[in-house]
Amino acid sequence: xxxxxxPAPATTSRRTKGGAPRPGSTGGIADVARRWGHRLADRRxxxxxxxxxxxxLILVIGQARYSTDTRSFVNMRLFSNLLVDNSxxxxxxxxxxxxxxxxxxxxxxxxxxxxxxxxxxxLLILGVPLPLVLLAGxxxxxxxxxxxxxxxxxxxxxxxxASLAAMFLARGLCNVVSVESLAIEDKGFTDLASWRLKFxxxxxxxxxxxxxxxxxVVVLVAVYLLHYTRFGRTVxxxxxxxxxxxxxxxxxxxxxxxxxxxxxxxTCAGIAGILFAFYTRSGFNLTGIGMELDAIAxxxxxxAMLTGGSGFVLGSVAGVLVYGLxxxxxxxxxxxxxxxxxxxxxxxxxxxxxxxxLSTGQKRRRKKNKExxxxxxxxxxxxxx
Amino acid sequence: xxxxxxxxxxPVVRMTGITIEFPGxxxxxGVDLTLRPGxxxxxxxxxxxxxxxxxxxxxxxxxxxxxxxxxxxxARRFDGPADAQEAGVSTVYQEVNLAPNLSVAENIMxxxxxxxxxxxxxxxxxxxARTHLARLGLDLDPMSMLGTHSIAIQQLCxxxxxxxxxxxxxxxxxxxxxxxxxxxAQLFDVMRQLRADGVAILFVSHFLDQVYEITDRLTVLxxxxxxxxxxxxxxxxxxxxxxxxxxxxxxxxxxxxxARRTTTHDLTGREPVLRALGLGRDGTVEPFDxxxxxxxxxxxxxxxxxxxxxxARLLYGADRADSGTLTVRGAGVRAASPLGxxxxxxALASEDRKKEGIIGDLTVRENIALAMQAxxxxxxxxxxxxxxxxxxxxxxxxxxxxxxxxxxxxxLSGGNQQKVLLARWLATAxxxxxxxxxxxxxxxxxxxxxxxxxxELASEGMSVVFISSELEEVLRLSHRxxxxxxxxxxxxxxNGPDVTASTVLETIAASGSAS
Numbered sequence: 001x002x003x004x005x006x007p008a009p010a011t012t013s014r015r016t017k018g019g020a021p022r023p024g025s026t027g028g029i030a031d032v033a034r035r036w037g038h039r040l041a042d043r044r045x046x047x048x049x050x051x052x053x054x055x056x057l058i059l060v061i062g063q064a065r066y067s068t069d070t071r072s073f074v075n076m077r078l079f080s081n082l083l084v085d086n087s088x089x090x091x092x093x094x095x096x097x098x099x100x101x102x103x104x105x106x107x108x109x110x111x112x113x114x115x116x117x118x119x120x121x122x123l124l125i126l127g128v129p130l131p132l133v134l135l136a137g138x139x140x141x142x143x144x145x146x147x148x149x150x151x152x153x154x155x156x157x158x159x160x161x162a163s164l165a166a167m168f169l170a171r172g173l174c175n176v177v178s179v180e181s182l183a184i185e186d187k188g189f190t191d192l193a194s195w196r197l198k199f200x201x202x203x204x205x206x207x208x209x210x211x212x213x214x215x216x217v218v219v220l221v222a223v224y225l226l227h228y229t230r231f232g233r234t235v236x237x238x239x240x241x242x243x244x245x246x247x248x249x250x251x252x253x254x255x256x257x258x259x260x261x262x263x264x265x266x267t268c269a270g271i272a273g274i275l276f277a278f279y280t281r282s283g284f285n286l287t288g289i290g291m292e293l294d295a296i297a298x299x300x301x302x303x304a305m306l307t308g309g310s311g312f313v314l315g316s317v318a319g320v321l322v323y324g325l326x327x328x329x330x331x332x333x334x335x336x337x338x339x340x341x342x343x344x345x346x347x348x349x350x351x352x353x354x355x356x357x358l359s360t361g362q363k364r365r366r367k368k369n370k371e372x373x374x375x376x377x378x379x380x381x382x383x384x385x
Numbered sequence: 386x387x388x389x390x391x392x393x394x395x396p397v398v399r400m401t402g403i404t405i406e407f408p409g410x411x412x413x414x415g416v417d418l419t420l421r422p423g424x425x426x427x428x429x430x431x432x433x434x435x436x437x438x439x440x441x442x443x444x445x446x447x448x449x450x451x452x453x454x455x456x457x458x459x460a461r462r463f464d465g466p467a468d469a470q471e472a473g474v475s476t477v478y479q480e481v482n483l484a485p486n487l488s489v490a491e492n493i494m495x496x497x498x499x500x501x502x503x504x505x506x507x508x509x510x511x512x513x514a515r516t517h518l519a520r521l522g523l524d525l526d527p528m529s530m531l532g533t534h535s536i537a538i539q540q541l542c543x544x545x546x547x548x549x550x551x552x553x554x555x556x557x558x559x560x561x562x563x564x565x566x567x568x569x570a571q572l573f574d575v576m577r578q579l580r581a582d583g584v585a586i587l588f589v590s591h592f593l594d595q596v597y598e599i600t601d602r603l604t605v606l607x608x609x610x611x612x613x614x615x616x617x618x619x620x621x622x623x624x625x626x627x628x629x630x631x632x633x634x635x636x637x638x639x640x641x642x643x644a645r646r647t648t649t650h651d652l653t654g655r656e657p658v659l660r661a662l663g664l665g666r667d668g669t670v671e672p673f674d675x676x677x678x679x680x681x682x683x684x685x686x687x688x689x690x691x692x693x694x695x696x697a698r699l700l701y702g703a704d705r706a707d708s709g710t711l712t713v714r715g716a717g718v719r720a721a722s723p724l725g726x727x728x729x730x731x732a733l734a735s736e737d738r739k740k741e742g743i744i745g746d747l748t749v750r751e752n753i754a755l756a757m758q759a760x761x762x763x764x765x766x767x768x769x770x771x772x773x774x775x776x777x778x779x780x781x782x783x784x785x786x787x788x789x790x791x792x793x794x795x796x797l798s799g800g801n802q803q804k805v806l807l808a809r810w811l812a813t814a815x816x817x818x819x820x821x822x823x824x825x826x827x828x829x830x831x832x833x834x835x836x837x838x839x840x841e842l843a844s845e846g847m848s849v850v851f852i853s854s855e856l857e858e859v860l861r862l863s864h865r866x867x868x869x870x871x872x873x874x875x876x877x878x879x880n881g882p883d884v885t886a887s888t889v890l891e892t893i894a895a896s897g898s899a900s
Binding site for chain 2: 224228229230233234236237239240241245246247249250251252309310
């Protein structure tokens with residue numbers, strides 16, 4: 001029961017704002033609380049709060065249905081398994097978050113994951129040293145990202161089209177590398193893939209493996225980039241809805257930033273490709289079909305707006321966890337795995353509608369604020385026939 | 386007050402003989418502009434006078450073909466906005482060019498944020514933002530999202546951002562065009578504050594009241610040429626307007642008398658075709674009343690930006706009214722919409738024919754057919770025969786040249802495009818036709834033809850709202866003239882021999898509103 005109280009602050013701080021003095025007065029606990037209340041009730045945080053709520057809801061359902069006397073459903077093992085099974089998706093979602101924040105999209109990542117897996121497998125079979133192979137794998141992704149970024153920024157091609165072209169290119173190149181599944185038997189590689197730290201014992205044993213560590217490092221780097229650098233703020237500014245005009249006029253490097261987000265997404269796809277190879281210990285030209293859409297779905301469930309400018313990396317992390325937990329629940333229910341898609345579809349729809357409601361609610365509120373200054377509308381006279 | 390100190394001080398910007406040519410057009414021809422520290426300077430002129438070109442010359446967006454720009458005594462040639470900003474010339478554009486999804490602090494400080502090693506030091510950056518806001522007398526939460534604030538506050542944040550680089554010259558391009566009265570007052574307080582700090586402010590606005598309220602000096606441009614520089618307090622409004630329009634007010638009266646079309650008009654006991662009561666929209670037009678009768682031409686006069694177009698858009702339903710009621714032939718209209726208006730027999734030929742009117746890659750026939758088709762709905766095609774007959778009729782009636790229904794409309798001259806646009810709306814047989822600047826940018830012959838046509842249509846019983854920036858035209862055609870200023874209807878004149886262009890100009894210039 002670790003994460004159940006996460007979204008609580010949003011509601012508690014909001015309560016304290018009542019009766020706060022004029023905004024002009026500084027200091028004062030009530031004033032500070034009011035400001036924080038406003039911030040947390042901010043449109044930006046609400047979708048993420050929704051995601052966390054969903055996460056908690058799923059955990060509560062799981063806990064209620066699948067806990068036995070000897071074992072609780074929510075335990076470290078559950079989270080450990082979630083991360084092991086979804087680390088590649090987590091990395092993809094982080095990269096996709098950058099792109100979606102600028103209002104773009106990257107459809108190539110699934111195909112790049114497959115290509116990277118094949119390149120890694122092939123190079124290992126050819127006897128190339130492991131460090132070089134891993135570097136080459138990541139660079140394949142970087143190059144694809146750079147290609148898309150340049151197409152989008154300097155040739156003014158729609159991100160959808162540019163990344164679609166990259167997707168076909170990557171998928172086609174998979175077949176050039178090999179049309180058959182290549183198993184990875186390199187000793188160094190399999191050692192890395194199976195390395196893990198053990199915690200606990202008996203039925204509650206859980207692990208930390210390399211994929212989890214890599215994914216968490218990627219998440220931390222992304223948080224740093226997005227929230228503590230000028231680059232990150234420019235990424236958000238690019239999604240402000242005017243084609244990056246505003247950030248350009250503010251003297252920020254709009255063009256370069258736009259290329260970089262695709263490079264980041266591509267690099268993440270490269271890393272994810274290696275993590276996926278760790279997971280499957282093979283390369284195959286048909287892996288990762290639709291994986292880009294899983295990543296996009298996770299980002300949207302995590303509260304990012306597809307129009308750009310709004311969303312958080314940590315939201316995307318929560319989105320991936322929701323995605324993974326739905327899979328776990330479906331498996332536990334003994335339903336066929338395609339039900340996962342049905343549920344993901346329903347959750348996605350719910351979140352898109354939530355965003356819609358939030359953005360229109362915001363507009364209406366602003367308008368109301370404006371109208372409050374003139375005389376209030378005549379009080380409705382009830383039942384005067 | 387501040388003028389006494391400014392006359393003595395050295396000008397911070399001196400632009401002399403600025404000439405900028407675009408292919409085929411001299412956008413600016415030998416214009417001078419001098420800005421002094423601690424002064425608010427208005428740049429006045431009608432649209433197309435060259436105001437924005439001059440601003441873009443000063444901010445380095447356009448290269449100048451001739452002339453010199455000196456900032457703080459040294460000659461400069463700017464290669465772009467960043468260059469100009471470095472020299473201390475900051476601009477706040479008409480549209481707020483900030484990112485609404487970032488916080489106030491980020492919008493003000495990005496590019497100048499305080500750093501701590503590889504990290505942005507957010508607490509320090511926010512403190513700096515708060516200081517810059519405080520300088521403008523603003524107490525905002527720097528962490529709040531910019532988009533949650535009103536446009537006015539966003540505008541002030543843009544000014545705060547402009548002042549982060551310690552600007553000596555601040556250019557405000559139409560900053561008040563989307564602000565309400567209280568917000569304008571707040572902006573003016575900030576401007577006075579900056580003026581007291583010795584900043585030179587270049588203020589561009591269509592609103593005469595605001596110009597007289599805030600500025601110390603003004604420069605008037607007309608058709609890319611300098612008319613002159615004046616002290617605001619010494620130039621009466623009427624004179625300013627005639628300098629902008631380009632004719633002495635007496636001249637205007639003469640032309641108008643010669644062309645007067647005398648009309649007798651009896652409205653008593655008749656039902657209006659359209660009646661607007663207290664119709665208005667926040668930030669575009671203050672509520673106004675208007676009755677339109679059958680066979681009547683009502684002119685709308687006023688300077689550009691006075692709300693003329695907005696009145697037409699409200700009547701047509703292109704913009705939704707916030708207040709008031711609209712009645713068409715006695716029946717109340719809820720939530721007017723373009724399609725609904727079309728079906729009620731109300732048509733609007735819009736001002737900007739390139740953007741909102743013609744569709745360049747379609748033929749004359751197809752352009753004319755658009756509104757007819759829209760009225761019928763997408764599934765009931767206009768029969769080819771009926772369409773051909775209609776198109777042929779209007780090509781002949783309006784003397785559209787070339788008389789080829791299959792010509793692409795983008796290849797026609799402006800006047801002929803305008804006629805096609807007119808034909809489009811006439812083909813729907815409207816009972817009320819709203820014409821927004823139907824004669825702008827077309828040659829004299831075509832202009833006269835369109836005027837004649839409008840008069841004819843009215844005599845056949847159509848009511849027409851005729852909007853034009855040419856006063857003579859409005860007075861020649863109209864039975865009544867609605868006068869607009871600062872987005873308000875400030876008067877309604879029944880046209881007659883004693884109503885002249887100067888009457889209208891006086892109404893516009895009158896300081897007290899005529900409500």
